[in-house]
Amino acid sequence: MAATVLSEALAPWVLVLALSGAVAWRATEAVLPTIGWGLLIALTSSILPMGVIVWGARTGRWDSHHVRNREGRLVPFLTLIVLSGVGLALLLVFGAPRMLVALDVAMLACLLVTGAITVRWKVSMHAAVAAGAVVILAVAYGPAAWAGAVAVAAVGWSRVRLGDHTLAQVLAGTVAGAVIGGGAFALLV
Numbered sequence: 001m002a003a004t005v006l007s008e009a010l011a012p013w014v015l016v017l018a019l020s021g022a023v024a025w026r027a028t029e030a031v032l033p034t035i036g037w038g039l040l041i042a043l044t045s046s047i048l049p050m051g052v053i054v055w056g057a058r059t060g061r062w063d064s065h066h067v068r069n070r071e072g073r074l075v076p077f078l079t080l081i082v083l084s085g086v087g088l089a090l091l092l093v094f095g096a097p098r099m100l101v102a103l104d105v106a107m108l109a110c111l112l113v114t115g116a117i118t119v120r121w122k123v124s125m126h127a128a129v130a131a132g133a134v135v136i137l138a139v140a141y142g143p144a145a146w147a148g149a150v151a152v153a154a155v156g157w158s159r160v161r162l163g164d165h166t167l168a169q170v171l172a173g174t175v176a177g178a179v180i181g182g183g184a185f186a187l188l189v
Contacts, residue, residue: 003161007066010155012129013053016046016107019133026140027099037091037100044087045107049080068164073122077115084108099140102188106136110181114173124165127173128181130155135182139189 008014024038050065053076057065062072088104110132117123130152137145156170165173 003158006154006158007126007162007164010126010130010151010158011066012125013046013050015129015133017042019103019136020046022137023099023103023140027097037096040090040096041087041100041104044083044090045080045104048083049076052076052079066164073115073118077111077118080111081108081115084111099189102185103136105188106132106181106183106185109184110177113180114176117172117176121172122165122169123176124156124159124170124173126155126159127152127165127170128177130177131174132177132181132185135178136185139182139186 020041021034021038024034024036024041028034028037053062053067054065056062056072056075057067061075063069067073067076084104084107088101088108091101091104110128114123114125114128130148134145134148134152137148152174156167156174159165159170160167
């Protein structure tokens with residue numbers, strides 16, 4: 001039960017939703033720009049892609065909203081890449097703060113790497129997003145955000161406990177998220 005709750009409450013789409021708002025706030029420190037920029041990133045990198053995933057699960061295109069079957073992850077990955085790319089283009093066209101562009105680029109970079117790995121092996125996207133989010137928040141807000149590592153460990157535990165990933169897949173996702181996602185963000189801000 002706890003593993004299911006953790007896996008759902010700290011799912012990638014939920015974390016990206018929260019991360020979009022948190023980074024938008026740090027970048028603008030104003031309510032309306034935070035809402036506007038955060039919503040743009042949340043729509044293109046979380047809400048709309050999750051809508052496609054839920055639609056696919058409900059119509060039987062893949063096994064569930066977690067897309068447990070590695071082969072079934074191609075369409076969700078491509079959807080995320082395309083929609084995040086659209087989001088990035090809109091951020092650039094409308095002159096978004098650098099930190100928000102860095103966030104979108106970091107998420108896209110991580111998605112491309114984890115997608116490439118998933119062609120052969122099912123890396124944990126839950127772990128990748130959680131680890132990347134902690135590094136991004138630490139860069140944006142400071143060392144106190146490292147406390148989020150506890151959530152990364154909890155997410156990893158939940159994915160293994162539920163039988164959705166092996167420990168190696170969770171560790172690979174954690175490293176990819178921290179190094180690629182978090183690293184790209186740190187380099188770009």
